[in-house]
Amino acid sequence: MSKGVAITGMGIISAIGNNVQENYESLIGEKMGIDKITQIETIHKDEIMVGEVKATNSELEQRLGLEANTYSRSPMLGIIAAQEAIRQAGITDINDYKTGLISSTTVGGMDKSEQYFFEYFKNKEHHHHIDGLHAGDSTQKIANYLGLEGSFMTTISTACSSAANAILLGARMIKSGRLDRAIVGGTDALSKFTINGFKTLMILSDTYNTPFDDNRKGLNLGEAGAFLVLESDKIVEKENRAVLAYVSGYGNANDAFHQTASSDNGDGAVMAMEKALKVAGLKPEHIDYVNAHGTATPNNDLSEGRAMIRIFGEGKVPQFSSTKAYTGHTLAVAGGVEAVYSVLALQNNRIYPNLNFKTPMSEFNLLPETESKEKVLEHVLSNSFGFGGNCSTLILSKEA
Amino acid sequence: MKKSVYINSVGSVSAQKTYDNSTFLDEIVPYEATELKVVDPDYKAYIPPAAARRMAKGIKMSTVSSQTALKEAGLENVDAIIVGTGLGCLDDSAKFVSDIINNDEQFLTPTRFIQSSHNTVAGQIALGLGCKGYNFTYVNSAVSFESSLLDAQLQIENSEANNILVGGVDELVDHHVQSHQLIGHFKNEPVTQKTLLSSNTEGSIMAEGSHFFVLSNEKQASTYAELKGVEIYNSLSLENLSSQVQSFLDHSDTELEAIDLVVMGNNGDSNFDGYYDSLNQGIFKYTPQAYFKHLSGEYDTATGFAFWLSSKIIKTQTVPDIVKLNSLEKPPKTVLIYNQYRGQNHSLVLLKKC
């Protein structure tokens, strides 16, 4: 049995593209997806910038053949991404092997719940959205769309590290033989709930987010759906699958420092990276590129930067960048979006620029990559950290 | 060689007086209602006032049940914390949404938003214990708790952890009850313990609760039972249900005849209790049967109550009369829990005396 778990398909819809190819073109073309908000009516529309998927709900409904206003936005983004992943893997019958669906979300169907919260009691028109509030609903809708039956299905919500944890669980379940195939990732649509929530924490930037810059003002919220197909060696061999890359390492730890903030020294982040390296059987110097969490909040980038220095050593941090300047912070899905980007980096031997970076941070000597670069990559490390101290790291590798 | 998984302790806050581990359903709380609140322990005895001031009810309940479980297991810390919750600290989420609407997105405060994050219970427990280990939160409706169990089982079997704090928690919230009454998920007419299953109306009665357990790779004096198997199915048809249960038992090396008690998730919903009836009248016709939602009420992590109940039954070797569904009796050594919610999110959990 190989050490890594094979990735045989991936799909994504984000602010910088409606599929994998479009996302990659935006990444190397340095095309940001951050703009003024258009799909949600909010009084904060002039003070914030967001990474919206460039499609209205009706366009998404049309694409999926749904009647108007039947689903909230999260399940639609999730279905689109999961379908693309399954298509790429070449799966024709989702139930032909022991398959599990592991999704993640922070808000699920909140976009509709907040819209009809009191209206439910006045008329029946939107009653079908009542049951769409709970986080598992979007996952069930994705499962139904994919035709998944009698299968393992769950949803993870560990704030901004959720999708990374979905990938971690999928890899563990395949390694242990509990599943032959896992469809893993997440989906989160923008909502007034998250916009106002992050506003109360005063960590939203009123302009383009600038990860790892000394003058960073906070994050831009984003939305996305992103899924990967993980398959066992048995399937890869039997079905002669083209393997895109391998999940070779994963680590999960808790910072246990504060309800929302990361510790100054990034203890949780250090532990997550250490665990991931150990699972992968790699040393820090084997990592060729780090796709950082890099949300552009004062707290995250300082904590993560210090954690990277602790893991790799002063002056030895590998080339790194945050892609949040492209997509915004897609919350639960961030780890999924960035896993897709990390696989693309491995496939194309490409490092993405950390857009909007101008001034190095005063606390340490760390310079993110600012230009799109070609480099032979074997191992990419991707970080995702969230509220509640949740820290997760994935290592994706070209070879098993 | 896969390691065995032991249930070394329990902690429970529910609609019954379960927070005291020295008792076992000695007194039953009567009701005639459409919803059930928990019997509140004296939270102040567990939580210092400075820590309690921002705590949502779900966190308070979970502080009590997790501390109870840790104490009984004789542990000060664990290797991992895994929590399931269908809706998280829903009361704060609902209030935050109301505030957004009523105040037109102005003057909102962060506390309600922070508590709304589904992982807030797991995060707060970790913060309280200073536990930097694996930390996970599952949020998949009626299998949120089972997802946590399965994850813990996987880690202990594969020697990734020795002691894991596993739990489930959900809050009872007015807006949720009222909105789901509109669509028949919860009953509009009050029921009692005795009439829940015979009500012959659609929906169930919403409740709340928090149940935590220490799962371990080592048996000790406090051990309740061994966890032999957990499985989750997103959907199952009535026709395939029996064969799926059979295949789960085969996989767990357990004969159908070896099951001494089945604990069923009947919740009095006339549209969906048929799943339980088909097993009770079918493959489990000659098996002692029990139910629990007439005591716990229905919530996404109500199976945490079933897991508590089954653990207690095995440890004490007594099946309280109040939970019996039929008159068959066998010494309860092997117990199977089956649950589903509205025809979806089915789960099977197998426990054995050890």
Place this chain on the structure above:
Amino acid sequence: MSELKQELKEKIIEQLNLEDIAIDEIADTDPLFGEGLGLDSIDALELIVMLDKDYGIKLADPKEGRKIFESIDTMAGYISEHRSR
């Protein structure tokens, strides 16, 4: 001024759920954060909302709060100087 200080103490206790603390236990010069009353960064955000809602004072950067919320004295001083309601 002493009226405003009294009002602030009441509001802080209510807003931040400091059930176990009585108004006369908070001295005007006591530090509110850290060792004193033991408030933290989330409380600071709560107080920023209070400034906005009750006194019409908007802070754009949470760091500004640190100096303002040092004690009841500093808070009252800042509010009486900048309040618009």
